[in-house]
Amino acid sequence: MRKIIRRIKWLEKARLGAFVKILENRMAILGIIILLAFAFSAVFADFISPYDPLHIDLEKMLEKPSTKHILGTDELGRDILSRIIYGTRISLMIGVISVIIGLLFGVPLGAVAGYCGGKIDNIFMGITDVLLSFPSLLLAIAIVAVLGTSLVNAMIAIGISQIPVFARLVRGSVLSLKGREFVEAAKGVGATNFRIIFSHILPNCLAPIIVQSTLLIASGIIAGAGLGFLGLGAQPPTPEWGAMLSRGRIYIRVAPHICFFPGLTIMLAVLGFNLLGDVLRDVLDPRLRMLKARI
Amino acid sequence: MLAYLVRRLLRIIPTLFGILLIVFLMIRLVPGDPARIMAGEQATAEDVENLRRQLGLDKPIHTQFLIYLASLLQGDLGISLRTRQPVMSEILTRFPATLELSVAGMFVSILIGVPAGVISAVRRYSISDNIAMLIALFGLCTPAFWLGLMLILLFSVTLGWLPAAERGGIEHLILPAITVGMVSTAIITRQTRSSMLEVITQDYITTARAKGNPEKVVILKHALKNALIPVVTIAGLQFGTLLGGAILTETVFAWPGIGRLLVDSIFARDYPVVQGVVLFFSLSFVLVNLFVDILYAYLDPRIVYD
Amino acid sequence: MTEPLLSIRNLKVHFYTYAGIVKALDGVDLDVYREETSGLVGETGCGKSVTSLSILRLVPNPGKIVEGKILFQGENLLEKSEEEMREIRGRKIAMIFQDPMTYLNPVLTIGDQVAEAITLHQDLSEEVIRMRIDELQKKHEQIYSSPNAEKIRAKIEKLYLTKKASPKLSWWDVKKASMKRALQVLNLVRMPYPERILNLYPHELSGGMRQRALIAMSISCNPSLLIADEATTFLDVTIQAQILHLLNELRQETKTSMLIVTHDLGIVAEMCDRVLTMYAGVIIECAKTRSLFKNPAHPYTRGLLGAIPKLHQKVEKLEMIPGTVPDLIHPPAGCKFHPRCLLAKDICKVERPGMIEVESNHFVACHLYGA
Numbered sequence: 021m022r023k024i025i026r027r028i029k030w031l032e033k034a035r036l037g038a039f040v041k042i043l044e045n046r047m048a049i050l051g052i053i054i055l056l057a058f059a060f061s062a063v064f065a066d067f068i069s070p071y072d073p074l075h076i077d078l079e080k081m082l083e084k085p086s087t088k089h090i091l092g093t094d095e096l097g098r099d100i101l102s103r104i105i106y107g108t109r110i111s112l113m114i115g116v117i118s119v120i121i122g123l124l125f126g127v128p129l130g131a132v133a134g135y136c137g138g139k140i141d142n143i144f145m146g147i148t149d150v151l152l153s154f155p156s157l158l159l160a161i162a163i164v165a166v167l168g169t170s171l172v173n174a175m176i177a178i179g180i181s182q183i184p185v186f187a188r189l190v191r192g193s194v195l196s197l198k199g200r201e202f203v204e205a206a207k208g209v210g211a212t213n214f215r216i217i218f219s220h221i222l223p224n225c226l227a228p229i230i231v232q233s234t235l236l237i238a239s240g241i242i243a244g245a246g247l248g249f250l251g252l253g254a255q256p257p258t259p260e261w262g263a264m265l266s267r268g269r270i271y272i273r274v275a276p277h278i279c280f281f282p283g284l285t286i287m288l289a290v291l292g293f294n295l296l297g298d299v300l301r302d303v304l305d306p307r308l309r310m311l312k313a314r315i
Numbered sequence: 316m317l318a319y320l321v322r323r324l325l326r327i328i329p330t331l332f333g334i335l336l337i338v339f340l341m342i343r344l345v346p347g348d349p350a351r352i353m354a355g356e357q358a359t360a361e362d363v364e365n366l367r368r369q370l371g372l373d374k375p376i377h378t379q380f381l382i383y384l385a386s387l388l389q390g391d392l393g394i395s396l397r398t399r400q401p402v403m404s405e406i407l408t409r410f411p412a413t414l415e416l417s418v419a420g421m422f423v424s425i426l427i428g429v430p431a432g433v434i435s436a437v438r439r440y441s442i443s444d445n446i447a448m449l450i451a452l453f454g455l456c457t458p459a460f461w462l463g464l465m466l467i468l469l470f471s472v473t474l475g476w477l478p479a480a481e482r483g484g485i486e487h488l489i490l491p492a493i494t495v496g497m498v499s500t501a502i503i504t505r506q507t508r509s510s511m512l513e514v515i516t517q518d519y520i521t522t523a524r525a526k527g528n529p530e531k532v533v534i535l536k537h538a539l540k541n542a543l544i545p546v547v548t549i550a551g552l553q554f555g556t557l558l559g560g561a562i563l564t565e566t567v568f569a570w571p572g573i574g575r576l577l578v579d580s581i582f583a584r585d586y587p588v589v590q591g592v593v594l595f596f597s598l599s600f601v602l603v604n605l606f607v608d609i610l611y612a613y614l615d616p617r618i619v620y621d
Numbered sequence: 622m623t624e625p626l627l628s629i630r631n632l633k634v635h636f637y638t639y640a641g642i643v644k645a646l647d648g649v650d651l652d653v654y655r656e657e658t659s660g661l662v663g664e665t666g667c668g669k670s671v672t673s674l675s676i677l678r679l680v681p682n683p684g685k686i687v688e689g690k691i692l693f694q695g696e697n698l699l700e701k702s703e704e705e706m707r708e709i710r711g712r713k714i715a716m717i718f719q720d721p722m723t724y725l726n727p728v729l730t731i732g733d734q735v736a737e738a739i740t741l742h743q744d745l746s747e748e749v750i751r752m753r754i755d756e757l758q759k760k761h762e763q764i765y766s767s768p769n770a771e772k773i774r775a776k777i778e779k780l781y782l783t784k785k786a787s788p789k790l791s792w793w794d795v796k797k798a799s800m801k802r803a804l805q806v807l808n809l810v811r812m813p814y815p816e817r818i819l820n821l822y823p824h825e826l827s828g829g830m831r832q833r834a835l836i837a838m839s840i841s842c843n844p845s846l847l848i849a850d851e852a853t854t855f856l857d858v859t860i861q862a863q864i865l866h867l868l869n870e871l872r873q874e875t876k877t878s879m880l881i882v883t884h885d886l887g888i889v890a891e892m893c894d895r896v897l898t899m900y901a902g903v904i905i906e907c908a909k910t911r912s913l914f915k916n917p918a919h920p921y922t923r924g925l926l927g928a929i930p931k932l933h934q935k936v937e938k939l940e941m942i943p944g945t946v947p948d949l950i951h952p953p954a955g956c957k958f959h960p961r962c963l964l965a966k967d968i969c970k971v972e973r974p975g976m977i978e979v980e981s982n983h984f985v986a987c988h989l990y991g992a
Binding site: 146147149150153154155156157158161162164165166167168238242245246249250251252262265266269272273276279280282283284286287288290291294 | 329330336337341342346459461467468555556558559562563566567577581582586597604
């Protein structure tokens with residue numbers, strides 16, 4: 021009898037494990053749906069936005085969510101839903117462009133450092149270490165403080181703070197791939213170092229770079245919103261999610277919805293990218309082992 | 316061990332130099348004329364020149380750097396343009412507040428994160444594991460400033476249990492600590508869980524069980540000590556995130572720390588203060604990471620033979 | 622014949638994986654007799670390690686013991702509670718594992734790990750009293766003539782009297798006492814510089830020393846049954862010889878019963894009184910060592926012996942057993958070996974052979990023998 025009970029419990033456990041695998045995939049689907057929704061809003065903002073995000077109507081200020089304004093209005097009577105939809109463009113831009121900056125400078129930095137080793141490695145990694153010894157938000161704030169508060173500067177600032185992350189990542193990959201046979205083969209054929217790095221080694225590092233990019237877009241969005249919240253990013257009246265939160269603060273007792281919805285949106289966007297990143301990590305990682313070297 | 320410590324300290328020196336260099340260059344990199352910007356729009360040309368001379372901006376750049384280093388060694392970070400007080404004293408009055416907030420946040424994240432991660436790992440796939448991982452995922456994605464505002468909304472405005480602003484007794488610390496620590500808690504929980512999962516399948520855990528150890532001892536003595544090694548590193552890095560988050564949290568909760576000082580000074584173009592605060596933040600971070608490295612060496616006896 | 626110390630009957634262990642149910646052990650019968658060394662031989666994957674782990678009930682997830690009896694000193698281990706098993710592990714039955722690098726905890730000192738079983742299972746009060754008496758006697762010798770000498774002598778006498786009762790042991794006392802015993806055990810395994818080793822970490826020792834540490838851990842509480850699971854597989858040949866020599870000496874000194882699990886027939890020949898061959902989760906042959914090597918009955922055993930290169934014979938090719946180890950999710954029907962057996966009969970494909978005695982104390986599970 022005891023044996024039978026034990027066996028049933030055991031099978032349940034085994035099935036629960038399978039259930040979790042399906043759940044993980046559901047999370048992946050959720051993430052992709054979220055991201056598609058955001059991408060859609062960003063591209064088709066002009067079509068799906070019910071109102072003009074910049075249209076001020078002081079008679080309608082601080083209205084709670086209703087059928088006319090689904091998410092309510094802010095302190096200047098602007099429709100929050102519309103502002104959130106247009107804000108998608110800004111946040112996605114911040115996320116993507118900062119990652120592009122990070123990749124553009126960080127990948128070559130790390131690749132050359134890893135490949136050449138020696139003095140160059142020490143110098144480049146020294147620079148990276150210095151950049152990394154600033155908390156990333158602080159670095160972004162400091163850069164914006166120097167360059168001036170604007171959306172573009174915010175993107176540059178966040179991008180710069182992401183350079184060392186990519187540099188370190190790529191350097192690690194390059195170091196481990198440096199000794200592989202296809203590198204020797206390429207050298208034997210007389211390829212220049214530049215060619216070896218960019219045509220041979222880097223394509224094999226793609227997987228972690230892709231995963232990290234996705235995750236850094238997520239953190240870029242949050243950093244961008246943070247800068248916006250502090251007033252250091254896009255300036256009014258641009259509908260930036262963090263800035264909306266900041267201006268809604270004083271009205272939190274009477275009109276909490278002004279703070280609630282933009283923040284929720286930030287969280288959803290970040291969630292989407294994080295889920296995507298996790299999925300990519302699971303998908304690309306085991307295949308990484310089987311990715312054949314491109315010779 | 317001693318040799319390792321010395322080596323580690325030596326490695327910091329170029330990093331420190333780099334930090335000082337960057338902070339020094341901050342004012343000088345401002346597009347346009349920094350002295351003009353700092354003096355403000357009302358200032359006359361004479362005021363601007365006075366300011367320039369006062370800040371030493373008229374001298375050649377290498378001289379400026381040396382003067383800067385020399386002042387630093389004497390603890391002189393300059394004068395705040397807003398309050399005319401020494402930057403050092405402005406910072407020092409407010410630094411304890413930020414320290415209190417960051418330490419509280421770190422406390423919260425370790426106190427919640429590590430046990431949650433251990434329980435999740437030991438009870439893999441159970442309900443508590445799934446819930447913990449879900450909470451961790453959302454915690455990771457929640458913007459700290461939004462969380463702070465929502466907590467204020469719930470606990471201060473609606474329920475009236477906790478105060479919403481300013482520093483004070485422990486009840487003032489609770490909401491800000493949770494806000495600033497949320498992301499770190501999530502990350503530490505995840506890291507502890509994955510670390511423990513890896514360790515639990517190791518062979519030496521079988522040995523520990525084969526000796527007749529009760530499961531609690533196996534987990535806490537044999538597994539945890541090994542699993543904490545990567546967690547400690549992550550926790551150290553998280554301190555940096557905490558410091559950054561402190562800036563936002565101080566703004567939300569009107570907390571009198573150097574984060575708020577930083578933001579106010581940026582808007583006031585009070586660059587000496589901005590410089591000083593950035594320096595303070597990054598030095599704290601470097602120190603914490605140094606401490607983490609030493610702790611790491613204590614936890615993992617293999618590392619000393621690097 | 623005396624009753625065996627350990628008696629396994631019809632042990633079945635299944636692993637529940639996503640790919641299916643792996644029948645790792647499909648009815649194992651095994652005996653180990655007192656003061657004897659039995660050897661369990663088989664290829665990788667035949668279930669030897671699972672058998673030894675089952676004895677201690679340490680089969681890892683997703684494995685489960687689904688049927689059978691494991692009788693140790695007359696009691697069925699499979700019916701014991703977890704707490705009772707914990708008392709047995711490390712104390713009555715101990716295991717020496719195969720990979721001295723991965724089976725030692727890298728963040729704990731050797732002394733800590735060797736002393737652990739001692740601290741768990743042994744009453745150290747006598748040791749502590751003896752230590753205190755030693756300390757006081759040393760003090761006494763130093764101040765022989767002074768008035769304090771009387772006081773100390775009185776203390777010593779009191780301690781002698783309290784030897785019977787157990788005093789309150791502080792954590793520090795226990796630590797010192799267990800370290801002392803650990804040192805004794807390290808000496809038993811002929812560890813060089815044992816006092817220094819106590820404070821070292823596993824990565825600071827050589828492979829042979831680590832294996833000695835593992836052996837020390839297992840014999841520290843004088844177990845009745847010692848299981849050596851491929852204890853020398855990961856060692857260099859020269860170290861292997863040293864360790865085997867050590868094990869031989871230990872078994873002669875302490876008269877512990879041993880179960881040696883290995884794939885190396887040479888070790889079996891050197892160390893074991895009795896041998897059992899295992900294949901695909903079942904025992905297929907069981908005999909005294911000499912009988913088995915002289916008259917291997919089962920075709921598989923014959924194949925194993927034939928595959929060993931012999932120095933004294935000129936052989937053109939090494940004999941090989943054709944085919945590969947069967948899939949344990951869908952094991953072959955009847956005799957598990959029949960797909961690879963050159964002498965297979967029709968009945969072998971249908972009916973699983975039972976154990977038949979072919980000569981005195983030599984059993985084999987094969988349809989080639991018996992009615």
